[in-house]
Amino acid sequence: MIFKLLPARENLAVELIPNTDALTVPRAEPIFKSLGRKFGKNANAVADVIRHLTPEQIRQLEANGTLALTLSGETVTLNPDDVRVKAEQAPGLAISTEGEWTVALDTNLDEALINEGLVREFVNRVQNMRKDAGFEVVDHIRIYYETSELPHHALQHSVAYVKNETLAETLERNGVTRPHAPREEWEISGDKTIIYIERI
Numbered sequence: 001m002i003f004k005l006l007p008a009r010e011n012l013a014v015e016l017i018p019n020t021d022a023l024t025v026p027r028a029e030p031i032f033k034s035l036g037r038k039f040g041k042n043a044n045a046v047a048d049v050i051r052h053l054t055p056e057q058i059r060q061l062e063a064n065g066t067l068a069l070t071l072s073g074e075t076v077t078l079n080p081d082d083v084r085v086k087a088e089q090a091p092g093l094a095i096s097t098e099g100e101w102t103v104a105l106d107t108n109l110d111e112a113l114i115n116e117g118l119v120r121e122f123v124n125r126v127q128n129m130r131k132d133a134g135f136e137v138v139d140h141i142r143i144y145y146e147t148s149e150l151p152h153h154a155l156q157h158s159v160a161y162v163k164n165e166t167l168a169e170t171l172e173r174n175g176v177t178r179p180h181a182p183r184e185e186w187e188i189s190g191d192k193t194i195i196y197i198e199r200i
């Protein structure tokens with residue numbers, strides 16, 4: 001039984017797939033014993049070509065039993081005796097197999113997931129700032145921040161969530177420095193973000 005877990009904003013979507021072909025990519029390795037007999041002094045050059053075969057070329061070799069390639073202006077023909085094919089984990093997947101069960105987790109991050117992670121990190125920073133500043137759990141605050149467009153875009157789409165989690169009455173992008181407010185500076189995606197919080 002093979003499952004592929006797809007990322008979703010609130011939970012995981014599960015897709016049942018018939019086999020592991022979609023979870024792996026083939027990679028070709030040269031079999032020098034065969035190459036030496038067939039290609040002699042050109043065996044190393046052919047071996048390098050084999051290492052760089054695309055998944056489509058490898059599948060063509062497996063399906064047809066031969067694969068014709070051009071090397072230094074000459075046509076060379078490979079067959080399955082020349083190539084050892086290994087299945088490797090496809091990019092963006094984390095795969096685990098136990099008995100008859102195989103589970104693949106899609107680790108690719110789309111824009112929604114990236115923004116969600118950014119907003120959660122922002123909330124975590126504010127919560128830590130509240131604690132470090134000695135604010136009471138029930139204290140309401142104002143949040144001001146300075147940042148670039150990517151974090152700002154994510155925060156503007158999650159204003160209600162940020163306010164609810166931090167007891168913030170306001171969440172404003174404001175470049176005015178507040179020297180007496182607790183302040184923290186951090187980076188995300190290489191961009192500097194500065195957070196100020198004020199107790200109301």
